[in-house]
Amino acid sequence: MHFIPNLYLDPGSGSILIQIAIAVLLGLGVALRASWGSIKKLFGVKPKQEEDDDSENVQS
């Protein structure tokens, strides 16, 4: 697979195909959420706090 350099794990053909299928589906959700955020922003609703990169390793 030309787009993955220095591969040392075998990602598995089936595993790649299925994750692309799932990801495309779920990516739509992420995209919708993002655009919903900007629509809300248009109307002056403050966006929800994104996960803070410096937040602790909180293990529930």
Add this chain to the structure above:
Amino acid sequence: MSKAEQLSASFRDPSGFLFTDKGILYRQINRAYSNDYARLIDSGLYGRLVKANLLIPHVESDQLPAKSEAAFKVIQPERVPFISYPYEWSFSQLKDAALATLSIQKRALKLDMSLKDASAYNIQFVRGKATLIDTLSFEAYKEGQPWVAYKQFCQHFLAPLALMSYRDVRLSQLMRVYIDGVPLDLASELLPAKTKFNFGLLTHIHIHASAQKRYSDKAVAPRAMGMNKQALTGLIESLENTINKLTWKPAGTEWGDYYENTNYTDSAFEHKKVLVREWSVEKNPALVWDLGGNTGVFSREAASSGAFTVSFDIDPAAVEQNYRTVRSNKEQNVLPLILDLTNPSPSLGWDNRERDSFGARGPVDMALALAIIHHLAISNNVPLPQLADFFAARCTWLVIEFVPKSDSQVKKLLASREDIFPNYTREGFEAAFGSRFKIHKAEAVRDSERTLYLMEVRS
């Protein structure tokens, strides 16, 4: 090459490897990995992950590389006090390790990096938290690239967690059989049919398993169509949601009332706690193994002396409860683990040298063997001299409790079988252990028929 020795588990990834020299642990980074390493540091990802206790800290070292032709750099990572394996973890430990891996991947993607592996063996419990110990697990993320570690993540984390949650918690032991995680077709077969109505398990395990089977002998070169960062984030979040929803709670009486089914009086129990604490403070061990540690009450007495204490027990429910205590009290030096002392973790993997056996991870400064001897000597029929040999190979100091036949717990064990243990007496015990240990103290435990010993191994 110096006298440096490459670690036997560190050979798969060409990015680098671990070696020790004069007892210090180093990681060599190979030239092939130099760009990714630079990116890890320069992007700020390393700093953020270390600050969040998600990645092991390291310092760059002047140590000579072990294999100089390929070398780019040598780093010295912080040493993990005790290496444990997923088949020794309770449900919540494996779950936290899975969530830590996904949290790392999400943070990495934000800075245009991605995990190139998602092995449960790359996670260790450091200061009580699930922490990635492989600094070389990151690579630059290229738009369109799928997650190469997706299959490994599902095998190492999702499949065993789903089996533990939906079928039986003891299925974590499949990790002991399958070194690269539970095969998804096996997980799919063992999981109850109702898991097909759970979107995450349907897709990441059941459909994933069929896709693997269907395409097993076909090479695919999928165009990067649609697999942008948003799609990848959706995939990671879906795994996160699926794992967050998996739970396990032991049913009924197993849970919670461990010390209520014993014959201890409060004063005997307190007396034992005091003795363990005093002797731990007196001998000041760095590393303690509590063998048969239950929910960790006595492990915490030893740990209060400052020792890092590994609390082993055979019962997944006790270990689960112990780990939840560690988490809620934010304890940094108690590590609960599942271990069957009558069949402890063996050496596993390539050449039997990838995962160390229980014994090979010792010996330690001090071991506790409280209320366990009757289980080993009577339930498991191990003769006392062999028990003495076993403990002598594993510790310098031994705190061991002798439980006589007149004790109600031992009476219970003997109720259903013939007493074939004529030597199981206090005298027999002292003779057997006295030949391998110097007995420093023998204290009668208040309000009981038991005796607590402090012994030092004879060299």
